[in-house]
Amino acid sequence: MPTEIKKKYAYKYVKAITIGHRPDGRPIRKYIRENSRAVFDQKVRYYQTLGARGVQIASKAVTVEQWAWQWYQAYKAPKVGASQRINYETNLKRHILPVIGFMALSAVRPYHLQQLINDARREDGIPLAQGTVRQIIYTLRQLFEQAEINGLIEVTPCRRIENTATSKSSRRALTRDEEALVRRVAARHWAGPWVLLMLDCGLRRGETVPIGKSDLTRDGLLRITSSATYAEGNQAQRKGTKTAAGERLVPVPPELLAQLDRSGRYFFHGQNGKMLTLTHLRRMWSSFHRACDREAGAKLYRNKIIEHAFDPAITPHYLRHTYCTNLRRQGIDLKTAQYLMGHASITTTANIYNHVDEEDIASLQRAVANRANA
Structure with a gap:
């Protein structure tokens, strides 16, 4: 308990009460200074009552x-x-x-x-x-x-x-132009295989972290059984998939399979061989997004982008959304798409399947015109 100090600062009664702590742990103190013993005791009781209630605020x-x-x-x-x-x-x-x-x-x-x-x-x-x-x-x-x-x-x-x-x-798919640009950049960027794992396999960002060579089947399928969370800080913590439906097998394009690093436990890892930290993930996406922006023609000043040409709102989730949209465009049935996406509810998949954009209508128009000219 704080000690009472008498006759200091020209007050008869002074008491320092800890009313809380700052985020770094340092105490926040309230000083009660009175010449009247009755008023002093009343204030002390008031603040101590607040403290007992868990509030500990003094003023x-x-x-x-x-x-x-x-x-x-x-x-x-x-x-x-x-x-x-x-x-x-x-x-x-x-x-x-x-x-x-x-x-x-x-x-x-x-x-x-x-x-x-x-x-x-x-x-x-x-x-x-x-x-x-x-x-x-x-x-x-x-x-x-x-x-x-x-x-x-x-x-x-x-x-x-x-x-x-x-x-x-926004949870939209990339436009065809955006997707083509992403693929061009992925072909030469150091984070390209990581990006393509979301774009061509539909993995969530967290699912790309604990994945490795032990998750590959003999048939070249990728077994998704876990994900990574950063709820406790910068270091990745392995957990189960988002839902039970998240456990699934997905096909991997042969050209992407050849690019995956199988020398360590994980396809993507830090210098210590451990799972990527949250900082790693953010740097990977930031670097890749910047490369896409420059490829698209962004304006720079002293190496800083001052006018974007590639939508700055695009996140890794757009890649997964694009994967689902491409499944629809390829004619994959809704139930199979639900499984490949790892969606617990088919409604979630259907909401993406039901999104028809202007490019889809243009493709349909070209197909109709080609049949008419055949």
Whole structure:
């Protein structure tokens, strides 16, 4: 327990109470200074009561950042899974605290939060998708509602906050031009085989990490039985597939099979031979995406891309989506496609199969014209 120090700073009674801890573990302290013993004792009891309730916040002038980490440690970290903890920490560190973390909790108004939502961007400056903004709003509502419940603010400022994001989470296939460009770059880029494993075999990004020569059958099929997660940090942790349906056998094009590195335990690995870290994966995709952008004609200034020619929103998931679309274009039936994709629900596969784009209509028109001229 903190010790009481008398007659310091010209106050008769002074007590330092630990009201929480910063993310790096350093304590946050509240100093209670009074000349009146009765008032002093009343304040001490008040803050100690908050501490006993798990709140441990001492002042209505506490900042959003101070309360955010107290709220997270008391209400979220103990009861949510590792992936959810990462989501909450990302929302706080990347989108919320850099904007309003310095503000006094009681000074935050609805327009501050609405402006935060309106200005939310990815690291590359692209506006966030609706689903991501929805998660940020959810985090804000919980944070401020608990502040209201604990008496730190009179009323939460989160009422009537609108999701102004205009773009939905995109899960489209590459256009034929984009796919052709990706294949050209993959033919010479060091990350090409990794990219083609998603484009030509439909693997999820996490499924490319623990895959290796032991997963190849004698018939040249690839057995998918596990995936990698980074819920605990930068190092990969092996886990089962996303669903039971994720365990499957997929064919591998012979030309891709010849490119896969079978010298170690994994096709793709770090210098130590272990599974790729999250940093490795991000660097691989960043390097490959940049190469595609330059191939497409992006404008550079001092080696920095200042005008994109290759859609900056494209992620590795687009490759898997393209694989599914190509199955449909090849006439593969829906049930077989569901198996190859590892979808638990055939509806998920059908949603991709049902997406007919302008290029499909143009191909149909060319086919009809060819039959007419035959």
